[in-house]
Amino acid sequence: MPLGKVRIVLVETTHPGNIGAAARAMRTMGLCHLYLVNPKRFPCAEATAMASGADKLLAQAKVCTSLAQAITGCQKVFGLSARSRSISWPVLNTRDSGVLVVQEALRGGEVAIVFGRENSGLSNLELDRCNYWVHIPSNPTYSSLNLAAAVQVMAYEVRMASMMDDSRHSAESPSASIGEIEGFFRHLEQTLIKIDFLNSSNPKLLMRRLRCLFFRAHLNVREINILRGILTAVQKKAQIPEAAMKK
Amino acid sequence: MPLGKVRIVLVETTHPGNIGAAARAMRTMGLCHLYLVNPKRFPCAEATAMASGADKLLAQAKVCTSLAQAITGCQKVFGLSARSRSISWPVLNTRDSGVLVVQEALRGGEVAIVFGRENSGLSNLELDRCNYWVHIPSNPTYSSLNLAAAVQVMAYEVRMASMMDDSRHSAESPSASIGEIEGFFRHLEQTLIKIDFLNSSNPKLLMRRLRCLFFRAHLNVREINILRGILTAVQKKAQIPEAAMKK
Known part of the structure; x- marks a missing residue:
């Protein structure tokens, strides 16, 4: 309880x-x-x-x-x-x-x-x-x-x-913990910086709006895993050009 | 009021x-x-x-x-x-x-x-x-x-x-219309295919889960614009390697 x-x-x-x-x-x-x-x-x-x-x-x-x-x-x-x-x-x-x-x-x-x-x-x-x-x-x-x-x-x-x-819920997938949610937000912020969407010197308003959006959705663990999987795939793609340029 | x-x-x-x-x-x-x-x-x-x-x-x-x-x-x-x-x-x-x-x-x-x-x-x-x-x-x-x-x-x-x-409604930013939400989902699906996260021959369960998540958040127009801005930035990054490879 x-x-x-x-x-x-x-x-x-x-x-x-x-x-x-x-x-x-x-x-x-x-x-x-x-x-x-x-x-x-x-x-x-x-x-x-x-x-x-x-x-x-x-x-x-x-x-x-x-x-x-x-x-x-x-x-x-x-x-x-x-x-x-x-x-x-x-x-x-x-x-x-x-x-x-x-x-x-x-x-x-x-x-x-x-x-x-x-x-x-x-x-x-x-x-x-x-x-x-x-x-x-x-x-x-x-x-x-x-x-x-x-x-x-x-x-x-x-x-x-x-x-x-x-x-x-519980049947579908357990709610994400605060630690899992914060881990997702950090991953999201890093990714947005990597793709040049977020200016790391002034990230605050954008990240607050995204936090607000995802808080409203009350993410469960499976959804966090899906979203982080997407972020990892984006980061992988974003790294290729650097490697390609070096050749 | x-x-x-x-x-x-x-x-x-x-x-x-x-x-x-x-x-x-x-x-x-x-x-x-x-x-x-x-x-x-x-x-x-x-x-x-x-x-x-x-x-x-x-x-x-x-x-x-x-x-x-x-x-x-x-x-x-x-x-x-x-x-x-x-x-x-x-x-x-x-x-x-x-x-x-x-x-x-x-x-x-x-x-x-x-x-x-x-x-x-x-x-x-x-x-x-x-x-x-x-x-x-x-x-x-x-x-x-x-x-x-x-x-x-x-x-x-x-x-x-x-x-x-x-x-x-009204104040901050109006609720997104069904057309705007569907436009975002199409953009999301294309992007996930582009970064090799989504297998286009069997996209259904993943997209349904993401739809479910974003429906719950009741997106407004500004949030749709932010999310589509992110997708555009991801697609841009994902296109660079192709160009780089061609050289």
Whole structure:
């Protein structure tokens, strides 16, 4: 069950009510592992009250003294970020993130989804520890979701992805892992440079558009193999002229 | 803008804090019309505190004395229901509902999404007034989302549906037509033959798999142009050796 591999990490939460409400949100979506990094007050009656039927989940929450401790043993870490665009980091929306979280969990990897402080989110140092930044598509003039509401949306997307995964594949070919997808993107980028389609000094926008396209397709392992086979064939052809010229 | 055609209706809400939190959830997703049917306490400082930056939306909420009054003028009414299956009524999940809400709103119709009481939901008589029942896919052993959390999930799905609509049509780049997609597939097939990846005497299974992959991605015109640009660059490279050999 992929949901058992997912942990929700709340960093330096100020209001204990939000911790309880986040626990409730998690349980409604079938998530059960809650990690709290330096919560301002915990345990706390206010948190328990807001947890409603998720009080057991809340009581089992692990309190940590650092983000590093909370994500120990995780293969992939997703960090919620208000920044919707970044030149330097892969930013995904909540829907695509849910799919990747489930893909990784299905491979047996532990996955952490990290939420920052109510007022200031995650610090740059904390975001540096995340493999992916997750953006909730929200109203640009008011994007401030309550912490537990953000946990609810992300947990919902993880559950939806796990249900779609159940209903869709496994029979045909397993979903590609994050590592396989990233390996394909590196192969694609090298090939595009080789055929002079991509200017390696400024590859960013083109690669982002292609990433976006292939993320939408939710590639499985066989498809990754087909695509990489095509890239290898292209690279082989692109190398011939050099050899021919040398003669 | 389809989101302006959508109203959120809360029926007999007990806790004013939930009304405020629902207003905040709505605003984060770009919804702005809130209707309250017989709220237990409203207006109320607790609601205003929980609304955070959505206090104006909350102040403009329309208080009604019946569900019938709150849905007057609506072409379609969606009612949240804990029942996941029904013999007699169309039940949709939140994702499919979001798409239908936006489709209706794009046609110019007003749409209501109705949420029941914290403890007991909507009555049978109230559900009878809804064209569709909406089910949030949740943990069967604990499906009790907080009211504002349910509003957040549903509003999120409406926003996602409206954005997908935007990105597929008009805004960024229009969706590719069938002719454009078929042109790309012909170009792809020729290129794969040229680089000796595809055996033209038995191309069918490979091409079918690639078609399946790219269909899933719902390509837009700009993406088709990028992909065909890559294919042209590959063909150019693949032609060089022939020329080089002739010398």
